[in-house]
Amino acid sequence: MAASPDNQTPPTETLNPPLEHSHPTTNGHDSSVPPHQPPPEQSQPSNAQSPDAVEPGEKRKREDPSNTYTENHPMWKTSLCSYFRRSGGQCSHGDGCRYAHGEAELRPRPDNTWDPTSERVKKILKEENGEESKGVEERDVMMTDALEGDDLDGALAKCLVNLPMKWASDNLRTFLSEQGIDYKSAKKRKGMMVGFVNFESAEQVKRAMEELDGTSVGNKNLKVADVVPRSFEKNFTQQINEILASSNGCEDGDAIDDDLKQGCSNSKARSARDVVTPFAYMPYADQLEHKKSNLVQILKKLTRNGRKACPNGVSLPEWILKSREIGGLPCKLEGILESPIVNGYRNKCEFSVGNSIQGKPTVGFMLGNFREGVTAVEEPTECPNVSRVACKYAAIFHEFLQNSDMPIWNRLNNTGFWRQLTVREGRNPSKVAEVKNSEVNISEVMLIVQVCTAGFDDALVSSEIERMARAFGVVSSVDSSLPRMALVVQDHKGISNAAPFDAPLRSVSIPKADSHPGDETASEGEEVRIHDYIGNLRFSISPTAFFQVNTLAAEKLYSLAGDWAGLGPDTLLFDICCGTGTIGLTLAHRVGMVVGIEMNASAVSDAHRNAEINAIKNCRFVCAKAEHVMGSLLKEYLNLAKKQDEISCSSKISNDEPTSTEENFSDNIPDTDDSASLKLETENGKSTSGCLENGGHGLHNQPQNNCTTENGTPLMQFKNVVAIVDPPRAGLHPTLIKALRTHPPLRRLVYISCNPETLVANAIELCTPSVDNKAEKGNKNNRGWRNMSSAGLARHRAKSMPNSEPFQPIKAMAVDLFPHTPHCELVMLLER
Ligand SMILES: C[S@@+](CC[C@H](N)C(=O)[O-])C[C@H]1O[C@@H](n2cnc3c(N)ncnc32)[C@H](O)[C@@H]1O
Secondary structure, X not given: OXXXXXXXXXXXXXXXXXXXXXXXXXXXXXXXXXXXXXOHHHOOOOOOOOHHHOOOOOOOOOOOHHHHOOOOOOOOOOOEOHHHHHOXXXXXXXXXXXXXXXXXXXXXXOOOOOOOOOHHHHHHHHHHHOHHHHOHHHOOEOOOOXXXXXXXXXXXXXXXXXXXXXXXXXXXXXXXXXXXXXXXXEEEOOOOOEEEEEOOOHHHHHHHHHHHOOOEEOOEEOEEEOEOXXXXXXXXXXXXXXXXXXXXXXXXXXXXXXXXXXXXXXXXXXXXXXXXXXXXXOOHHHHHHHHXXXXXXXXXXXXXXXXXXXXXXXXXXXXXXXXXXXXXXXXXXXXXXXXXXXXXXXXXXXXXXXEOOOOOEEEEEEOOOHHHOOOOEEOOOXXXXXXXXXXXXXXXXXXXHHOOXXXXXXXXXXXXXXXXXXXXXXXXXXXXXXOOOHHHHEEEEXXXXXXOOOOOXXXXXXXXXXXXXXXXXXXXXXXXXXXXXXXXXXXXXXXXXXXXXXXXXXXXXXXXXXXXXXXOOOXXXXXXXXXXXXXXXXXXXXXXXXOOOOHHHHHHHHHHHHHHOOOOOOEEXXXXXXXXXXXXXXXXHHOOEEEXXXXXXXXXXXXXXXXXXXXXXXXXXXXXXXXXXXXXXXXXXXXXXXXXHHOOOOOEEOOOOOOHHHHHOXXXXXXXXXXXXXXXXXXXXXXXXXXXXXXXXXXXXXXXXXXXXXXXXXXXXXXXXXEEEOOOOOOOOHHHHHHHHOXXXXXXXXXXXXXXXXXXXXXXXXXXXXXXXXXXXXXXXXXXXXXXXXXXXHHHHHOOOOOOOOOEEXXXXXXXXXXXXXXXXXXXXXXX
């Protein structure tokens, strides 16, 4: 399953590698800086030459820091001396060197962090990341699905880890033959780093381990690991004995005590709790501290990369110059707001269907990464972020699957029927006293069962789905603690469980006799929806629309964004990536007008409906990819002021063809968007006029000027134009960034991010000075972007930014929407 904190791919968020810590390339000093110069965030000591003094075209000179830093300087001995390390303890600066000669001399930095290349930090990171950082080498491989036509024999099967992803079975067989390894069968799927080998005898296993373990293939070392296949239970003891005999010199048939079992077979598996909520072992206050210090490291990348990306001959912007006063941060990180509830907070959980370690069909979370050979699934009961209600539905489905005639999904062969259960919860508005136990507010549940009908008889599919509906109905009719329920089946044939928005959905009636009073009995084809509240606004949410998974914490997030956006009656607010309209609608009463942009058509129709049910009239929602329409929208709305005298507002945005600036923006990053398939829509399905129609609700606000449309409707013009962007994990499209950056009247931008790494990358492009200098532009033929970090790519793109006033990072703050996981939302205010 995909990994993300957004609710399109929920609790598996932690299957992603943990947040990347800032880790300069080699020596703790930035790679662009010669060994004996300070890292970028400290390279402008107070008495250093002002960058403004640098002549155009001349490289900015850095002073020898050993002369300028003294013992009293806050950065004294806070970085390791790479020269000292590389030369085996020699450094011409001797004791006077401002860098630490070894770990013992190293001092903490003013912000209480340590040189990221120090052993101390490496050790902390290892501990923090726990098993996650150890990688597959130190873990069991828990494949519980069989490869096509060949069940693995637990005792004589081995798993080879670190094979090239692109290898198929043939490559693996050739490799084994070249190494002189005898085996019975060998299988590998492209896209995985693991392959499976069955052997004829314990001797073959032993020899394979001796020959292959540690052998290098490409730039990796092979690891021979155990497999815990379906036959785990019956073969376990035998398997252990074989392993003991073959790899540890124990005699075949030795008595096995528990310690030996663990030590020799490495059979300690991680639990779903460890995988999904790796911070659950820490007190909540420590979790918050931990997230904050991670964010500090990530934010510093913005300063470092902004500095690097600054074109030659251009003064460093003020925010970079001032960064050294705040420990290298691009702006102040004002803290982290805690979640009002820390347990059972998720209103959406996607439970995988797969075999447990014991080979039993199970509904829950995968215990690791498919690419690493882990397909085992465990029940969610120990995961503190999942509600008891969601666990109950997972358990009902789990029981049903034990006797289903249809097979569960096999991730290796991409065959099977039952794939995933999504539980979405709708809540009543919470009273303060109920916040701590918000589960009492769960008033309705939408169950989305994902299946793959390909190759199955229609009649069989229908009868099995009916049987499932009865199973849910029976339990909910006897358990009065379960809320109202609606059932939807999603047919998805793709490889990953992440189905596209338009994967066919149909609602399934829950048989009346068995159903709980009030259960949804939507007729076939009718769209089922759930409802939730943000403040006192009611939101109607369709099955595939995004809605923040922690509603109460989202309320804090939106109000923070609103406070920072500097709203008022004369504000036009662009809510970019608006989903069901949550941000714009909750802030609508504080602005003149909201324009929301969202690509998921169901979410846009939810947004319209939500405006309607809450009687909000000053919002308009556009269904399109933001990168396709933002240039046009900004141009139309922001140019209004210039056109005041001659205004007739006859211009139309009839489609999302790129504007001239978009056309000019060519970089060599492929754009996979299908602009042709998208059309700009308004709430009425008509094209949008260049000026805003006076919507009614916002009329009590005082627009600066009015004008009229062709048909005489009054129009408003706004003094203050702000944008709140809330993109998915991948961040903003470069074309959108350019549109925001190159429209000067847009003075303020609030960036909400569930992935601080992409926020930093996008902010590099938004905040780096640009020049109209062809020589500075990126190399159009450079295909090396594939290997670049997101920050490197952003620096590269920043070179192609048309000359325009950059934004400045003003302040940042985190909001914890995901207790017990490493994730949180980050909000940053950018102004110019
Ligand atoms: C993190 S969600 C935020 C939704 C909303 N602001 C909220 O808080 O409920 C990101 C949203 O962006 C939408 N989206 C993703 N890519 C987009 C694009 N290129 N243009 C417009 N919307 C996009 C997704 O469909 C999703 O609804």
